[in-house]
Amino acid sequence: MGDARLEIDRVSKRYGDVVALRETTFDVRAGELFGFVGSNGAGKTTTMRIALGVLAADSGEVRWDGTPITLxxxxRIGYMPEERGLYPKMKVGEQLVYLARLHGLSASDAERSMLDWTERLGVDGRRGDDVQNLSLGNQQRVQLAAALVHNPDILVLDEPFSGLDPIAVEVMSKVLLEKAAEGIPVVFSSHQLELVERLCDRVGIIRGGEMVAVGTVDELRSGGAVEMVVDAPRAQPGWTDGIAGVTVRSHDGSRTILELTNGVDDQAVLTAALATGPVHEFSRRRPSLTELYRNVVTQEDKA
Amino acid sequence: MTTPGHDVRLSSWDAVRLVAGREVRTKLRSKAFLIATAATLILLIGFALVMKFIGGGSDATVGFAPGNDALAQPLEAVARSLGETIDTREVSEDEGRAQVADESLDALVVGSADSLRVVVKKDIDDSLRNSLNVLASQLALNQEIAELGGDPAQVSAAVADATVQVEPLEEPFPYDGQQLFLGIVAGILIYMSLLLNGQLVAQGVVEEKASRVVELLLSTIRPWQLMLGKVLGIGLVGLIQMVVIGGVGIAAALALDVLTISVSTAVGTVIWLVVWYLLGFLMYSLLFAGLGALVSRQEDVGGVVSPALMFVIVGYVIGISVLPSDPDNAMVEGLSLLPVFAPTVMPMRLAMGGVPTWQAALSVGLVVILIPALVWLAGRIYSNAVMRSGARVKLKDALRSA
Structure with a gap:
């Protein structure tokens, strides 16, 4: 058995004159939840469609377990397209069995799996209803069941959380974590960055068809400047002037928000702060993924 | 670590079969389909019953007063020679007049042989008047012959024998009225079937596009498998419908003696109907599937398939308006060999009879040759257009892009 990674390797795609993807490269490891973020039109959906073979890439390769993906x-991929879609006039149960069978399951396996997933996702009471008669939330659950019903070995979900109520978000999160814990690579795109930060082992940020950052949230943080909050009530303005690589970002009451460029010793800052009098708070501020994302995206804009 | 929990190999045939199976199940369960089929069957059987009721009786019933009932036989004979059927019965004059008044008799013949009078309610039917006039002139002739000393019976026998010998250069096909009728019914059936089922294919393609389920489907099967499965599934249901309607219709007509053609001719008609339905459906529905993929909304289906639909309609209209009165029409004969018109025109001609074997074989052969080309063409349009939602995809773009 190989490492069961899903690799997107230098995939490029143009639509006429518009470059949708430029040598997009990342990998999703077995047992990992990978968050794929980027603004609208950055190329998330195009990447996922290429991985699923719904769209053909101009160049590059998608590999699973070391070999290029075939039909x-x-x-083995469970897919949730951005454009949600099921047969509106087909019953939930039948539809899931049909989709499972199209993915190669036998009739009895498909039936069993349908029963299992509708129950786990809380739509077992709606098996006999047409999809069009379901609430939007339940339609989303059925859509997730459609991605899971053939027991996939890879999960690719395009915006799985969009339009979900808080309970459904919890159900979805739980399922994704469970699937990752089973040892399969799971990649999903989302605009809900807090959620991505909370759930994902690693994150990839795409901008204008190029991956601009890939790594754990901590790794992404380490690339940027460090922010510190120091609460020294008696400090006079300019108390940090003597320390190289430190700039004052803002003041918040008696607190000073500092930015330390990479490699600056925070203990020097503490010494300087203590020299002004008592220090009530001295902490590193960990930028959220939202802030990191904003930085990455705006930095690129300036460039 | 992950281990494949199942065998994910799905052969092309399995994929096509699954898609076709879904179409068949969905359609057989659709109320609209079941109602339409039942209604057609009821109409056909009802029609056969009506034909029996009308056709079983005679064209007119004529009463004869006791004095001239000897004329009943001659009138029936005269009517027969003019292609009419007349029933006769003997009634007293008063009773006869009453029956004419309540319309259980069409006419009552009174008076004597040398001055026949006919009592009718208001007006006399033209063909009945004709028969009676011929009868009257024959009676007058007989009287003259008898007066001249001749034997009327001998004279009429001699007259009856004197016919012109016809020498045809080409043996004409003896078209049978019933088979002409059968041809018309075959034409209507195949036309309706192509029209309805063909459009169902286009609508099915658009349904998948409009509901976006096509993206999910194409992540596991190829476009051509989806397209072919849909065409075969809907075609199979249409075939069952055609066999049931055609079979029940002809069986009912034979059982009720409305049709008096041989059983082998009847079976031949149904078989040709099925063959041409299959060929025509495959040909047109592939085209409809490709064209349907160009649009994303059900409202646009009509517009996009109408150019192809025109061929079905034109073929049918020409066939149905020319063939019944002129089964040998050279233009229609030519059209029935062209693949675009053959599925609608040829089955009508075949049901009417008299199609040379080479023509039947040639028209089938041409369509069979055309189908692989259509599979390729429709498959190309379909796979290029089916994932492009939104505005209508230009045919040119769908053909060009790889």
């Missing part, structure tokens, strides 16, 4: 391996 047969694609059937």
């Amino acid at each position: 047969d391996t694609r059937r």
